[in-house]
Amino acid sequence: MQFKIQRRHLAKRLQQAIQIISSKTVIPILSGLKLELNEQELILTGSNSDITIQAKIPQNIDGEDIITNIQPGSIVLPVPQLPDIINKLPEDIVDFTVDENYKTVIKSGKAVFRLYGQSSDEYPKLSLQQNKSQLSINIKDLKKMIRQTVFAVSTMETRPIFTGVNMILENNQLTFTATDSHRLSRKTIAIEEHQLDQTNIVIPGKSLQELNRVLDEKDEHVQVSLLNNQIIFSTENLFLSSRLLNGQFPDTNRLIPQDSETTMKVHVNEFIHMIERAAVLSNKEQNNVIDIETEDNLIRISSKLVEIGNVNEQLNAISIEGEPIKLSFSSKYMLDSLKTIDSDVVDIYFSGPMKPFIIKTPNDPHILQLILPVKTF
Amino acid sequence: MQFKIQRRHLAKRLQQAIQIISSKTVIPILSGLKLELNEQELILTGSNSDITIQAKIPQNIDGEDIITNIQPGSIVLPVPQLPDIINKLPEDIVDFTVDENYKTVIKSGKAVFRLYGQSSDEYPKLSLQQNKSQLSINIKDLKKMIRQTVFAVSTMETRPIFTGVNMILENNQLTFTATDSHRLSRKTIAIEEHQLDQTNIVIPGKSLQELNRVLDEKDEHVQVSLLNNQIIFSTENLFLSSRLLNGQFPDTNRLIPQDSETTMKVHVNEFIHMIERAAVLSNKEQNNVIDIETEDNLIRISSKLVEIGNVNEQLNAISIEGEPIKLSFSSKYMLDSLKTIDSDVVDIYFSGPMKPFIIKTPNDPHILQLILPVKTF
Numbered sequence: 158m159q160f161k162i163q164r165r166h167l168a169k170r171l172q173q174a175i176q177i178i179s180s181k182t183v184i185p186i187l188s189g190l191k192l193e194l195n196e197q198e199l200i201l202t203g204s205n206s207d208i209t210i211q212a213k214i215p216q217n218i219d220g221e222d223i224i225t226n227i228q229p230g231s232i233v234l235p236v237p238q239l240p241d242i243i244n245k246l247p248e249d250i251v252d253f254t255v256d257e258n259y260k261t262v263i264k265s266g267k268a269v270f271r272l273y274g275q276s277s278d279e280y281p282k283l284s285l286q287q288n289k290s291q292l293s294i295n296i297k298d299l300k301k302m303i304r305q306t307v308f309a310v311s312t313m314e315t316r317p318i319f320t321g322v323n324m325i326l327e328n329n330q331l332t333f334t335a336t337d338s339h340r341l342s343r344k345t346i347a348i349e350e351h352q353l354d355q356t357n358i359v360i361p362g363k364s365l366q367e368l369n370r371v372l373d374e375k376d377e378h379v380q381v382s383l384l385n386n387q388i389i390f391s392t393e394n395l396f397l398s399s400r401l402l403n404g405q406f407p408d409t410n411r412l413i414p415q416d417s418e419t420t421m422k423v424h425v426n427e428f429i430h431m432i433e434r435a436a437v438l439s440n441k442e443q444n445n446v447i448d449i450e451t452e453d454n455l456i457r458i459s460s461k462l463v464e465i466g467n468v469n470e471q472l473n474a475i476s477i478e479g480e481p482i483k484l485s486f487s488s489k490y491m492l493d494s495l496k497t498i499d500s501d502v503v504d505i506y507f508s509g510p511m512k513p514f515i516i517k518t519p520n521d522p523h524i525l526q527l528i529l530p531v532k533t534f
Numbered sequence: 535m536q537f538k539i540q541r542r543h544l545a546k547r548l549q550q551a552i553q554i555i556s557s558k559t560v561i562p563i564l565s566g567l568k569l570e571l572n573e574q575e576l577i578l579t580g581s582n583s584d585i586t587i588q589a590k591i592p593q594n595i596d597g598e599d600i601i602t603n604i605q606p607g608s609i610v611l612p613v614p615q616l617p618d619i620i621n622k623l624p625e626d627i628v629d630f631t632v633d634e635n636y637k638t639v640i641k642s643g644k645a646v647f648r649l650y651g652q653s654s655d656e657y658p659k660l661s662l663q664q665n666k667s668q669l670s671i672n673i674k675d676l677k678k679m680i681r682q683t684v685f686a687v688s689t690m691e692t693r694p695i696f697t698g699v700n701m702i703l704e705n706n707q708l709t710f711t712a713t714d715s716h717r718l719s720r721k722t723i724a725i726e727e728h729q730l731d732q733t734n735i736v737i738p739g740k741s742l743q744e745l746n747r748v749l750d751e752k753d754e755h756v757q758v759s760l761l762n763n764q765i766i767f768s769t770e771n772l773f774l775s776s777r778l779l780n781g782q783f784p785d786t787n788r789l790i791p792q793d794s795e796t797t798m799k800v801h802v803n804e805f806i807h808m809i810e811r812a813a814v815l816s817n818k819e820q821n822n823v824i825d826i827e828t829e830d831n832l833i834r835i836s837s838k839l840v841e842i843g844n845v846n847e848q849l850n851a852i853s854i855e856g857e858p859i860k861l862s863f864s865s866k867y868m869l870d871s872l873k874t875i876d877s878d879v880v881d882i883y884f885s886g887p888m889k890p891f892i893i894k895t896p897n898d899p900h901i902l903q904l905i906l907p908v909k910t911f
Binding site: 235238241242245246247261267268269270271272273430431433434437438462464465466467468469470471472 | 612615618619622623624638644645646647648649650807808810811814815839841842843844845846847848849
């Protein structure tokens with residue numbers, strides 16, 4: 158195996174494929190990065206037990222030779238030092254040579270690195286690229302959808318199903334729902350056409366965060382397919398497969414109140430800043446719970462921290478309709494929601510001091526955030 | 535006690551005075567920030583057992599009233615939340631009111647914070663501002679001097695004296711020397727006049743780092759005085775006092791070889807990059823030791839990491855005079871030195887494989903860095 162490659166292309170794709178690789182893997186070979194070279198492309202593969210990422214570097218991009226002097230082959234290289242080596246090489250061209258003992262020489266300018274590689278024979282086989290696309294999603298939409306839901310997944314392994322995002326495809330509507338049982342976030346987008354049966358699966362939150370990290374908005378669409386309890390996302394030069402979580406995601410519709418006693422309309426930025434100030438004097442170990450109370454059109458927020466002090470502030474809502482409210486909530490959850498909702502104005506629907514309240518935006522009927530108040534008395 | 539103050543002036547000075555304050559202090563009152571107000575100024579004082587910093591905000595700066603509605607007094611406020619409160623306040627003006635129970639109300643716009651303050655009667659008395667200056671140093675020179683030496687202090691408490699920087703004033707020459715017994719850094723500047731006797735003291739490295747952080751290059755000079763085993767640095771609006779370390783700093787002159795067998799002149803950037811590359815495959819737990827060897831005008835650097843691989847690279851020196859060399863050194867120490875020496879070209883003087891080598895620059899005869907080679911065979 159031998160090739161010369163433009164360093165910046167290698168560095169970019171390396172960074173995409175390498176981040177999920179862990180030295181603490183149960184399958185030792187997975188602690189390395191697999192490089193597979195043929196006349197058309199170099200494929201970098203990184204994997205842990207849950208996620209596999211493949212990043213491809215084409216031999217030629219827009220008529221420019223990115224990879225030259227190709228002798229096809231494959232190798233698995235040690236990971237922790239690799240990005241540092243590639244990033245610090247002195248010249249734009251990097252020269253790789255792998256000998257029959259898997260010893261890999263990486264040359265650039267007068268710098269010569271020799272790494273002990275391993276045979277790729279032991280590396281688990283993947284054939285991600287042969288899957289037929291069953292669903293196509295606009296990348297900007299998907300990234301926004303991930304960002305607007307994944308923050309609400311549970312970080313506790315006590316109910317593993319809640320560490321994932323529930324993806325439902327039904328009647329050309331794709332819905333992501335995440336909840337940690339104290340809050341819920343849901344986003345729906347329309348899908349023009351697809352080749353999937355009715356789908357109700359749970360994707361690990363970490364896999365979606367990783368997908369959001371590696372997906373490049375320069376690509377327009379990502380292709381999605383389901384196969385053997387795996388979901389596969391692919392663009393022209395990138396493939397990410399993730400295992401699905403086993404088990405049934407609870408029906409979350411019944412959690413969402415259909416009526417409300419109070420509707421509050423506020424400017425998001427003003428409201429965020431007021432809540433951030435109150436959160437300064439709230440208890441971090443208890444999710445920064447703060448109090449809210451309304452009187453006519455006025456919102457009062459307050460919080461206290463034992464032995465330190467207290468804070469209160471008021472703000473005129475754009476409008477408040479219905480009963481006055483008085484309850485407590487996690488300012489962290491509220492800020493997470495308000496900061497991902499992408500709107501200048503939100504409507505908050507309250508149904509009583511111990512019932513979940515809902516945050517929506519007039520801009521986008523397809524996003525819903527729900528937060529359960531906290532009992533503080 | 536009562537006043538209104540411009541928020542940005544308070545925020546800036548708060549950040550200077552507050553960082554050294556620790557919640558783990560043996561004197562409970564020192565976990566708070568002292569505010570002292572008179573008609574001319576607000577003085578913020580933060581302290582731990584080693585360092586005290588006072589930052590002053592004048593009532594009026596260049597004809598502009600910074601502090602108004604002054605009712606003099608003093609208070610000690612809880613620290614951890616204070617910067618967050620001041621930074622997040624909604625308006626430019628902050629209104630402080632302290633009642634007879636030390637409860638402090640901080641208002642800005644519609645935000646109202648109430649903090650439980652403490653009487654300042656218990657706060658240790660300081661009279662930093664009444665000291666007579668004994669030595670005046672240009673701030674840029676002092677900051678550079680700190681930066682060029684303090685990195686070499688020891689971080690181990692096994693020989694406490696080496697956690698400090700030795701300051702010697704002799705014949706109108708001010709010298710800082712730091713060493714952790716594996717390396718040494720020394721810088722001398724000329725002092726035009728001073729009122730100190732011959733001085734040989736040891737200032738904790740942490741105090742100098744803190745001084746470097748808070749000193750503002752907009753001020754031209756810092757005044758220095760010594761009093762009761764304390765050193766006091768002051769500018770118009772800032773005072774830092776630090777305890778001195780007890781004990782005698784060893785005479786480091788005898789460590790510095792007077793002759794050399796080999797003199798190597800190199801371009802600093804090329805040399806840094808080559809060493810950084812070699813350091814990628816060196817052992818972090820062993821100070822990233824790498825090997826150097828010369829042949830005629832050629833420098834060869836190499837390193838290896840067990841089970842991962844090895845690296846080697848060569849570079850033409852500007853010149854090498856004397857015996858060829860072959861030794862090992864900590865790339866971390868070398869990079870620390872090369873990066874603080876502020877020169878495009880350095881001269882390195884070697885005296886044999888197990889004797890310290892010295893790094894100097896033709897630009898500045900008053901800086902000297904010394905590194906002890908490592909025995910690797």
